[in-house]
Amino acid sequence: MINLTDVAYSYGGQALLEGVTLDLAPGSFHFLTGPSGAGKTTLMKLCYGALLPSSGSLTVFGTEIADMDRDAVAMARRRIGVVHQDCQFLDHLPVSENVALPLAVSGQASPEEEENLLELMSWVGLTGRADARPPELSGGERQRAALARALILSPDVILADEPTGNVDWDMSQRLLRLLIELNRMGKTVLIATHDLMLIRAAKAQVQARVLRISNRTVQAAGADL
Amino acid sequence: MIRAFNRTILRAVVSREVGADRVVPPQGFTARLTVFTSAAMAFLTVFALALSLAAARLAVDWGDGLARSATIRISSPADQRAAQTEATLEILRQTPGIGAARALSDEEQGALLEPWFGPDLPVDRLPVPRLIEISETGPDYDSDGLRLRLQAEVPGAVLDDHARWRQPLVAAADRLRLLGWLAIGLIAAATGAMVTLAASAALAANAPIIATLRLVGATDGYVASAFVRRYTTRTLVGAALGTVLGMVAIALMPGGGEAGGLLTGLRFEGWHWLAPLLVPPLASVVAFLATSFAATRVLEAQS
Numbered sequence: 001m002i003n004l005t006d007v008a009y010s011y012g013g014q015a016l017l018e019g020v021t022l023d024l025a026p027g028s029f030h031f032l033t034g035p036s037g038a039g040k041t042t043l044m045k046l047c048y049g050a051l052l053p054s055s056g057s058l059t060v061f062g063t064e065i066a067d068m069d070r071d072a073v074a075m076a077r078r079r080i081g082v083v084h085q086d087c088q089f090l091d092h093l094p095v096s097e098n099v100a101l102p103l104a105v106s107g108q109a110s111p112e113e114e115e116n117l118l119e120l121m122s123w124v125g126l127t128g129r130a131d132a133r134p135p136e137l138s139g140g141e142r143q144r145a146a147l148a149r150a151l152i153l154s155p156d157v158i159l160a161d162e163p164t165g166n167v168d169w170d171m172s173q174r175l176l177r178l179l180i181e182l183n184r185m186g187k188t189v190l191i192a193t194h195d196l197m198l199i200r201a202a203k204a205q206v207q208a209r210v211l212r213i214s215n216r217t218v219q220a221a222g223a224d225l
Numbered sequence: 226m227i228r229a230f231n232r233t234i235l236r237a238v239v240s241r242e243v244g245a246d247r248v249v250p251p252q253g254f255t256a257r258l259t260v261f262t263s264a265a266m267a268f269l270t271v272f273a274l275a276l277s278l279a280a281a282r283l284a285v286d287w288g289d290g291l292a293r294s295a296t297i298r299i300s301s302p303a304d305q306r307a308a309q310t311e312a313t314l315e316i317l318r319q320t321p322g323i324g325a326a327r328a329l330s331d332e333e334q335g336a337l338l339e340p341w342f343g344p345d346l347p348v349d350r351l352p353v354p355r356l357i358e359i360s361e362t363g364p365d366y367d368s369d370g371l372r373l374r375l376q377a378e379v380p381g382a383v384l385d386d387h388a389r390w391r392q393p394l395v396a397a398a399d400r401l402r403l404l405g406w407l408a409i410g411l412i413a414a415a416t417g418a419m420v421t422l423a424a425s426a427a428l429a430a431n432a433p434i435i436a437t438l439r440l441v442g443a444t445d446g447y448v449a450s451a452f453v454r455r456y457t458t459r460t461l462v463g464a465a466l467g468t469v470l471g472m473v474a475i476a477l478m479p480g481g482g483e484a485g486g487l488l489t490g491l492r493f494e495g496w497h498w499l500a501p502l503l504v505p506p507l508a509s510v511v512a513f514l515a516t517s518f519a520a521t522r523v524l525e526a527q528s
Contacts, residue, residue, distance in 0.1 A: 050440075070528055071444045078442035088437040092250045101248070105443035149441065 007056035018216045029183045031199050032192040034213035040192040044161050048080045049073040081150030085162035087142045089134035096130040099148045124148045139166035157188040180206045246454040255423040263463030266416045271471025271501045277405025279490045284398030291391040297357040301381030313382045322366025329356045420515040428523040449520035460512035464505040
């Protein structure tokens with residue numbers, strides 16, 4: 001799905017990531033952990049083409065990212081569902097339109113898809129909040145709405161950056177169960193988090209590989225995780 | 226590359242379902258600025274159009290009117306004036322292409338001189354030349370031939386076909402018409418520049434929106450088309466408003482009747498009333514090109 005081989009990324013002459021090698025195979029489940037500022041979000045952005053590596057090889061769905069034009073990157077992103085910590089909504093549109101945004105931008109809006117949208121809203125527990133504006137939602141509702149938006153096009157890969165950062169323990173467990181269920185459906189999942197409790201809870205339910213960013217590179221986490 | 230991108234945007238603008246441009250927040254001063262400026266520009270365009278068309282009409286009227294008339298001045302001693310006048314009229318009767326010719330009466334000549342010398346001027350006792358007015362000259366009228374014949378047969382008769390002052394007037398009217406078109410071109414360019422600035426400001430201010438759209442897989446064509454639709458629509462609405470107001474203002478201009486000149490002739494006649502209706506769609510084309518240009522640049526910079 002997404003492969004990084006000896007990838008480095010620098011910004012303003014400063015190396016943020018070096019020698020990163022990572023293979024997000026189909027149906028795999030990964031956690032990416034590390035202290036704040038270690039480069040988790042940077043690595044996520046590299047994975048969906050928001051940033052380009054300074055060196056090394058990064059292939060997305062079999063194509064080298066450096067060889068893709070902006071339209072090709074946009075097409076690839078339709079196969080990658082991204083959940084950001086700050087969610088990134090269009091605040092002037094209701095939640096239902098925000099969740100349906102990937103359908104609109106990909107020209108797939110249709111009555112059938114509208115049914116899927118209602119089903120998805122129900123699945124993430126937001127049926128009653130469809131007409132609310134994003135600023136009116138609680139932290140947990142925003143995370144679930146972001147997850148619903150990431151899933152609306154039934155992507156092959158789900159990248160979630162601190163998806164439980166703004167929610168309480170119960171809500172984080174609920175979001176985790178949703179992501180595990182998606183992984184059981186065959187989706188590739190990568191979750192960036194510094195919440196070790198969440199990782200331990202997940203490992204009890206799913207075969208997950210835990211990676212740690214340390215000294216600007218990615219390593220397998222220790223046995224304690 | 227930009228032309229190809231414009232084609233992509235045009236396809237997206239035309240094919241996107243109604244309401245897709247809702248991804249652009251409706252608020253913002255640039256929205257009101259675009260509507261107001263395009264309305265003002267359309268209003269000015271209607272006036273420039275009326276000026277240009279009126280100038281063209283005047284050039285034709287003056288050219289045609291003066292070309293169809295001439296004057297003969299009989300400057301001879303008083304005792305020969307009547308005979309020379311009669312001889313000249315006889316020559317004019319024989320000259321092809323002349324519809325009518327008549328000598329002005331003392332009262333008519335007095336009226337012509339009244340603005341300079343006041344009323345009660347004793348024209349019959351002054352050495353004022355007799356004037357013969359020729360009108361409705363046809364296509365076979367030969368002014369050079371007539372001038373030569375008058376020189377030979379009536380030495381005191383001088384033909385004035387008005388060419389001396391007709392040509393500068395017609396040239397001035399033609400120049401005025403060109404200036405009107407130039408003004409319309411400048412207004413279109415200013416509208417394009419304004420829409421470019423407004424769209425660039427809106428694109429820059431909405432960088433988080435663009436980032437979100439890209440995050441969910443929007444192509445540059447989709448993002449650009451949302452902004453292009455919004456600004457093209459605003460420009461169309463503003464231009465339609467300005468055009469209607471401009472046409473009403475032109476319709477309410479006072480007419481000058483017979484004494485009318487350029488100012489009182491500033492109006493549309495006949496099919497010319499349809500010309501201002503082209504202003505809103507043309508303004509939309511300008512807005513489309515300007516916003517596409519702005520979107521291309523800003524999206525390139527933000528990628």
